Amino acid sequence: MNRPHVLVTRAIFPETIERLREHFEVDDNPTDAVLGAGLAPRLQGKQGALTTGSERIDAALLAACPGLRVVANMAVGYNNFDIAACTARGVLATNTPDVLTETTADFGFALMMAGARRMAEGERFLRRGEWKKWSYDMLTGSDVHGATLGILGMGRIGQAIARRGALGFGMKVVYHNRSRLPAAAEAALGARYLTKGELLAQADHLVLVLPYSAESHHAIGAGELAQMKPTATLTNIARGGIVDDAALAVALRDGRIAAAGLDVFEGEPAVHPDLLTLPNVVLTPHIASATVATRRAMAELAADNLIEALTGGVPPSPINPQVLPLRPA
Numbered sequence: 001m002n003r004p005h006v007l008v009t010r011a012i013f014p015e016t017i018e019r020l021r022e023h024f025e026v027d028d029n030p031t032d033a034v035l036g037a038g039l040a041p042r043l044q045g046k047q048g049a050l051t052t053g054s055e056r057i058d059a060a061l062l063a064a065c066p067g068l069r070v071v072a073n074m075a076v077g078y079n080n081f082d083i084a085a086c087t088a089r090g091v092l093a094t095n096t097p098d099v100l101t102e103t104t105a106d107f108g109f110a111l112m113m114a115g116a117r118r119m120a121e122g123e124r125f126l127r128r129g130e131w132k133k134w135s136y137d138m139l140t141g142s143d144v145h146g147a148t149l150g151i152l153g154m155g156r157i158g159q160a161i162a163r164r165g166a167l168g169f170g171m172k173v174v175y176h177n178r179s180r181l182p183a184a185a186e187a188a189l190g191a192r193y194l195t196k197g198e199l200l201a202q203a204d205h206l207v208l209v210l211p212y213s214a215e216s217h218h219a220i221g222a223g224e225l226a227q228m229k230p231t232a233t234l235t236n237i238a239r240g241g242i243v244d245d246a247a248l249a250v251a252l253r254d255g256r257i258a259a260a261g262l263d264v265f266e267g268e269p270a271v272h273p274d275l276l277t278l279p280n281v282v283l284t285p286h287i288a289s290a291t292v293a294t295r296r297a298m299a300e301l302a303a304d305n306l307i308e309a310l311t312g313g314v315p316p317s318p319i320n321p322q323v324l325p326l327r328p329a
């Protein structure tokens with residue numbers, strides 16, 4: 001019997017590769033080179049791919065790889081997929097929701113606290129040997145407990161951050177989302193729905209957790225930053241491109257807002273050079289979901305999706321389930 005052929009586009013846990021080998025002929029990438037233009041040639045003759053956010057799956061790629069049936073992203077975000085193009089070609093796309101929610105929320109909260117309490121700035125100050133004495137105003141930041149936590153994008157991760165803020169830190173939680181949560185969910189989280197403008201004006205600490213799309217491109221630019229409190233912090237764990245990084249650098253430099261924490265960047269792994277020169281921004285390399293347990297769970301869920309999709313089963317987290325009935329028997 002002919003086994004399906006799959007490509008694992010980047011290095012992942014060897015155990016997950018072994019599991020895939022039980023079902024498929026697997027072409028893996030142990031050197032972890034980003035394939036770029038080499039992706040389409042490597043996908044020839046393959047029915048499935050386990051991808052990461054580094055691979056763009058669009059109409060041109062799909063046209064060049066007509067045998068492809070499933071793309072299983074090892075990420076909850078899937079802005080690297082053109083879902084309409086996948087659906088038009090009957091290609092199933094899957095992602096890895098839920099398994100990373102709490103880990104990512106932990107990191108978002110930590111990044112928000114690091115900005116508010118100037119932790120990275122303090123660490124750099126100490127390492128430079130500049131800590132000579134105690135001073136009443138040395139590296140004073142703003143409180144997190146009791147402050148107003150603003151959340152833009154109230155999906156699973158946004159709600160997990162809201163719980164941390166409300167239950168753990170006594171924060172007032174306000175949010176804006178494309179669709180308002182049901183009243184019971186708002187009550188359980190103690191979260192109040194605001195317009196985006198009200199959210200910008202009221203948040204002491206604004207955390208971005210919305211998906212990236214043409215609609216959310218530069219959702220936070222100079223105009224939005226101007227509406228925030230000068231004492232506010234901004235944390236982005238969602239996607240680069242949601243924040244206009246150039247405008248943010250100007251706002252941080254001019255004290256338009258107090259601090260920022262960024263885990264994602266427009267054009268990453270490149271980082272806007274002005275951000276690198278500023279003391280009041282904490283910069284991390286897209287690691288919000290990076291714990292061993294969570295990355296394992298993400299890899300396994302992506303593998304589950306690929307296995308189920310190519311062996312006639314029910315993939316656990318399809319993005320475009322409408323293509324499932326179109327699979328060849």
Ligand code: DGY
Pocket residue numbers: 053074075076077078100286289
């Ligand atoms: C996600 O899951 O979307 C993360 O950003 C990838 O690490």
